[in-house]
Amino acid sequence: MRPTQPNNAGSMADIAFLLLIFFLVTTTIESESGLMRKLPPDEDSSGEIKRRNVLNILINNDDQLMVNLKPMEIDALPAYAATFIQNKEEKSTFPEMELKDLELLGETMVSKQVISLQCATHTSYGSYVGVQDALASAYRSARNDFSEQHFNRSFDDLLEAKAIERVKVVQSAIPMRISEAEPFK
Amino acid sequence: MKFKTKRKKSLPEISTSSLPDIIFILLFFFMVTMVIKDDQSKFQVDRPTAVQIEKMKHLDLSATIWVGYDEGQSIPLIQFDKRLIQVDEVAGLIAEKRATLPESSAPLFTTIIKADRELPMYLITDIKQELRSINALKIQYSIQEES
Secondary structure, eight states: OOOOOOOOSHHHHHHHHHHHHHHHHHOOOOOOEEEEEEOOOSSOOOOOOOGGGEEEEEEOTTOOEEETTEEEOGGGHHHHHHHHHHOTTOOTTSOOEEEEEETTTEEEEEEOOEEEEEEBTTOBHHHHHHHHHHHHHHHHHHHHHHHHHHHSSOHHHHHHTTOHHHHHHHHHHSOOOEEEOOOBO | OOOOOOOOOOOOOOOOTTHHHHHHHHHHHHHHHOOOOOOOOSSBOOOOOOSSOEEOSOGGGEEEEEEEEOTTOOSEEEEETTEEEOGGGHHHHHHHHHHTSOGGGGGGOEEEEEEOTTSBHHHHHHHHHHHHHTTOOEEEEEOOOOO
16 A cells, blocks of 8 residues: 655645635625614604794705705705805804803804705605705714814814714704604695 | 766655644634625615715614515515515514613614615605604614615
């Protein structure tokens, strides 16, 4: 009987690496991404809000936008909503400004903005999400602006650096207030 | 002239017997860590796209509702936990699902709405009203990730 030949080990390592790379490429870490929203509680105490403080957005059955009674394209909405939210020029048609006692900053002028979003019954879900997305970017740029003005850093920067205290201040200065009314016919 | 017979110097062989073991360990590791997706919908759902998206942190504290159309049909379907349901069942089923979680994590409970972009809003509003009625207020509008 011949002694058994020891087989070559080099290729085995290659196979191991191939397997490793194959699995690394094919396994994806499951993550759910989307727009997070919080619904208002059931017993909604909708007090009277002054008309100038509300940005009324209507989406009709054909997915067209009407912002404060004027038709508007979706692309123009983020910029318009951002100026509405901040009301830096203190326009009389834009929300009232008030002094709010904020941590770190003390009394600061912030606007009493509210955004009201109303759909028709046959508005498509896609365009609704599109508007929600546009409003999210409006709030984001408004917060970036506010943050740069008061902390010399953008809000995105603060989020990235996990500066929780300052993030909270900016969030309470410009809270995301999107109220949704029942769909109209 | 004398020729020296060249003998191949043989290196000591590396033992290969442990390599298959390494492969198996790797294989088992990946098999264990891989998550098998089982939340597929029974129908086609063409989700909308968005830019200002957030990643969800507590996937284990969530429930998914699929809303979409069967192929070529115009009647919207709602799916929860592998079966088709009616709108008025949403509150009960979500409450049931939330009850399985520890009470302390209930406020973190999120309902993921995976809905088709063509759906009419009244249906989404009805689902949201159902969720409000049981105080399950955190929702996520799931979007299509561009790959």
